[in-house]
Amino acid sequence: MKKLLVVLLALTMMLPAFVSAQTLDPNEKVTLNLFGTANFVDVGPDGMMDLLSGVEMPGYNELIAEWNKLHPNVEIVVKTCPWDSWITSIQTAVLGGDVDIILHGATLTELCEPLDPYLQRDPEYAAKLFATENKRFGDLSKTMVAGIQYVIEPSIAYLDNEIFEHYGVEIPDASWTWDELIEIARKCTGTDPVTGKQTYGVQLCYTDTQNIFQNYYKLAMAYNVAPITYGKTPAESTIDFSSEKMLDVFKKLQALSECCAPNVREGAYVVHDLTPENDTAIRWRTLAYDQYRKIKAAGIEDRFTFIPLPVIEEGPAKGAHSTYFGSYNMAISNNSKNKDWAWEFIKFVTTEPVAVEWTLATGGIPNCEYGMELLKEAMGDKAQAPITVLETLPEGFCNTTNENYDNVNFGTFSTSLVTVLKDLVYGTTTPEEAIAAWKNATDEYMAFLK
Amino acid sequence: MKNLRLTKRELKQNVTAYSFIIVSIVTLLVLVYYPMISTVRYSLNRIGIVGYGEEYIGLENYKMLFSQSTFVRAISNTLILSIMGLLTIPVGFLFAVLINSIGNSKLQGFFRVGYYLPNIITGVSVYLIFRVVLMSDGGLLNNFLSLFVGRKVIIGWLADPKFARWGVTIVWVWMNAGYSMLINLSSLQAIPLDIYDAASIDGANALNKLILITIPNMKSCFSFLFITGMINGLARFTDIFIITGNDAYGGAGGTLQTILMYIFQFSFESPNYGVSSAGSMILFVFVLLLTMVNVKLTGFLKDEV
Numbered sequence: 025m026k027k028l029l030v031v032l033l034a035l036t037m038m039l040p041a042f043v044s045a046q047t048l049d050p051n052e053k054v055t056l057n058l059f060g061t062a063n064f065v066d067v068g069p070d071g072m073m074d075l076l077s078g079v080e081m082p083g084y085n086e087l088i089a090e091w092n093k094l095h096p097n098v099e100i101v102v103k104t105c106p107w108d109s110w111i112t113s114i115q116t117a118v119l120g121g122d123v124d125i126i127l128h129g130a131t132l133t134e135l136c137e138p139l140d141p142y143l144q145r146d147p148e149y150a151a152k153l154f155a156t157e158n159k160r161f162g163d164l165s166k167t168m169v170a171g172i173q174y175v176i177e178p179s180i181a182y183l184d185n186e187i188f189e190h191y192g193v194e195i196p197d198a199s200w201t202w203d204e205l206i207e208i209a210r211k212c213t214g215t216d217p218v219t220g221k222q223t224y225g226v227q228l229c230y231t232d233t234q235n236i237f238q239n240y241y242k243l244a245m246a247y248n249v250a251p252i253t254y255g256k257t258p259a260e261s262t263i264d265f266s267s268e269k270m271l272d273v274f275k276k277l278q279a280l281s282e283c284c285a286p287n288v289r290e291g292a293y294v295v296h297d298l299t300p301e302n303d304t305a306i307r308w309r310t311l312a313y314d315q316y317r318k319i320k321a322a323g324i325e326d327r328f329t330f331i332p333l334p335v336i337e338e339g340p341a342k343g344a345h346s347t348y349f350g351s352y353n354m355a356i357s358n359n360s361k362n363k364d365w366a367w368e369f370i371k372f373v374t375t376e377p378v379a380v381e382w383t384l385a386t387g388g389i390p391n392c393e394y395g396m397e398l399l400k401e402a403m404g405d406k407a408q409a410p411i412t413v414l415e416t417l418p419e420g421f422c423n424t425t426n427e428n429y430d431n432v433n434f435g436t437f438s439t440s441l442v443t444v445l446k447d448l449v450y451g452t453t454t455p456e457e458a459i460a461a462w463k464n465a466t467d468e469y470m471a472f473l474k
Numbered sequence: 475m476k477n478l479r480l481t482k483r484e485l486k487q488n489v490t491a492y493s494f495i496i497v498s499i500v501t502l503l504v505l506v507y508y509p510m511i512s513t514v515r516y517s518l519n520r521i522g523i524v525g526y527g528e529e530y531i532g533l534e535n536y537k538m539l540f541s542q543s544t545f546v547r548a549i550s551n552t553l554i555l556s557i558m559g560l561l562t563i564p565v566g567f568l569f570a571v572l573i574n575s576i577g578n579s580k581l582q583g584f585f586r587v588g589y590y591l592p593n594i595i596t597g598v599s600v601y602l603i604f605r606v607v608l609m610s611d612g613g614l615l616n617n618f619l620s621l622f623v624g625r626k627v628i629i630g631w632l633a634d635p636k637f638a639r640w641g642v643t644i645v646w647v648w649m650n651a652g653y654s655m656l657i658n659l660s661s662l663q664a665i666p667l668d669i670y671d672a673a674s675i676d677g678a679n680a681l682n683k684l685i686l687i688t689i690p691n692m693k694s695c696f697s698f699l700f701i702t703g704m705i706n707g708l709a710r711f712t713d714i715f716i717i718t719g720n721d722a723y724g725g726a727g728g729t730l731q732t733i734l735m736y737i738f739q740f741s742f743e744s745p746n747y748g749v750s751s752a753g754s755m756i757l758f759v760f761v762l763l764l765t766m767v768n769v770k771l772t773g774f775l776k777d778e779v
Contacts, residue, residue, distance in 0.1 A: 112741070472538040
């Protein structure tokens with residue numbers, strides 16, 4: 025009797041999966057509405073040409089045509105919105121009720137269908153992915169998958185071989201540490217002994233945008249600062265700014281900023297791409313494949329070495345590499361009436377070979393094993409850096425809601441970090457003052473939550 | 475007592491007139507008053523995303539805002555920047571006096587257009603150009619100052635908390651002095667020349683005329699520019715947002731974050747519409763009060779009547 029009960033219970037548990045698998049009727053006429061940004065807005069329906077590299081990128085109509093070869097019964101309707109105020113555009117569209125897939129919507133967790141059950145139902149598919157958009161929403165003490173990246177862009181370091189050579193500094197290997205990086209940056213800041221031109225040791229990334237926080241993030245990850253202890257709700261969570269590790273990270277950021285060009289420190293007219301005029305020994309940022317295409321077009325690909333950022337020295341992810349992901353993701357709107365077809369489309373975009381090839385052709389690194397094979401063919405040895413980062417990625421890694429950084433749940437925690445980092449990098453505040461200002465703004469917001 | 479109710483006949487007679495204003499009334503109700511009332515309602519609720527549940531929390535959003543030193547700083551920044559922005563009035567007045575002194579000629583027309591030109595240039599391009607002009611290392615302004623002091627001047631006009639407000643004020647004055655000049659000039663030219671002639675006969679010099687005749691006659695013009703300048707200053711957003719690199723956090727130690735930028739961050743960056751609506755209501759009350767005080771102090775409306 026007991027066994028029968030167990031079998032019945034197990035069957036009941038599997039019923040939803042069985043039922044949902046049955047819902048995909050190939051003769052059923054379905055319209056899937058996609059709304060949002062991501063690279064769909066960049067390449068447009070008919071494609072575009074990158075003005076710097078001259079590379080032509082296919083539009084999303086090509087992707088949809090491939091999907092329709094497999095599923096002619098499912099019509100795909102794409103509406104994109106510009107990056108300016110994309111969050112509110114997505115919110116408005118989803119509330120309108122006609123959105124099935126949110127392009128780049130995983131940040132808006134309240135609108136997203138949790139995808140964990142879908143991944144559990146499809147372990148073979150899940151195994152092909154390097155990362156998923158693991159967010160903390162609802163119960164913050166655990167993560168849920170809010171979306172799937174079809175483009176994944178780990179930050180890596182770009183070293184200028186010429187500057188290294190002129191200063192007599194050896195190119196480090198992938199096992200380097202942040203202290204070694206700072207040491208190299210100091211050595212390479214000054215007047216180039218060969219060309220006589222001013223060079224800089226390092227370029228902190230995105231100092232001209234809110235993404236300046238990525239610099240903190242990578243160092244915090246390397247030293248496992250982990251100031252956030254999650255409770256079930258933001259009010260039950262705590263943030264500790266008092267650790268020596270945090271101070272050390274801010275001091276390292278200060279040291280690095282002293283090796284940056286003045287315009288980088290000020291966040292004014294920062295050149296993010298690698299160019300023949302490069303004057304900086306070490307840079308880091310996302311978009312490795314895009315960078316590769318640009319330097320190849322300029323004929324300077326031999327001048328740069330791509331390596332992973334320094335290793336994580338402490339904590340559960342010790343030995344992996346410090347990084348930060350850029351990504352383009354797809355999420356299923358939680359008021360979609362076609363969730364299973366939406367999931368099928370996400371699977372198609374992320375792992376179907378023709379879709380993966382389309383992703384790479386648009387300049388993005390695809391989030392699957394096949395994508396890495398394509399990347400090796402396209403980038404040669406230089407593909408090893410992003411691949412190493414992805415292969416050593418800590419389990420359940422999430423950029424935006426983790427113990428080091430959260431831009432969703434704690435209001436001014438993330439926004440005031442941007443302010444203090446800009447001041448720290450420019451040199452108008454000290455690490456101690458920066459942390460105190462960050463703590464003060466965050467404490468006030470946390471007090472409101474409680 | 476007069477019967478205020480419309481008879482059928484009167485209604486029929488006035489239907490054409492009503493049909494003209496009904497579009498404006500509906501537009502006002504739907505696009506202005508309804509959103510305004512909704513903002514009041516949102517400000518009393520906890521709202522992550524509009525339409526995904528509202529929880530009534532009374533005045534908690536307001537309490538939260540006033541407990542945030544960053545919000546209080548945003549209010550103070552807005553006030554300081556608004557007051558600094560009033561520099562457009564004396565600068566505009568100075569230009570107006572100089573241009574007026576040329577006399578009514580083609581040259582005057584040339585300068586009038588010339589000084590007004592910044593007003594009709596697209597703001598975004600001006601702000602981006604000023605980012606270069608005000609750069610601390612190699613910026614045009616610092617290079618220009620270096621010529622005078624004989625050594626390299628490095629002032630963070632947009633990055634250093636000590637100078638950043640002056641940096642954005644330079645841009646604001648450059649953009650708006652032309653408008654101020656035009657209003658001042660029209661007021662200047664409206665002063666009867668007889669008064670100046672009489673003063674000359676009485677032996678008044680140019681400075682006497684400026685202080686005793688011109689400035690008192692410009693009172694209503696200054697009041698108008700002061701009130702509109704303060705209202706525009708309190709709603710400052712676009713120029714500072716763009717010039718600090720599309721950063722709603724205000725740059726330079728937060729010294730450039732205005733109330734609207736503070737509201738923006740809770741509307742578009744880490745959405746909390748209850749908080750941003752409360753911020754909007756505070757700004758509304760703030761502008762209303764300040765305008766009322768200004769009107770009272772300057773006697774602006776009284777003069778108009």
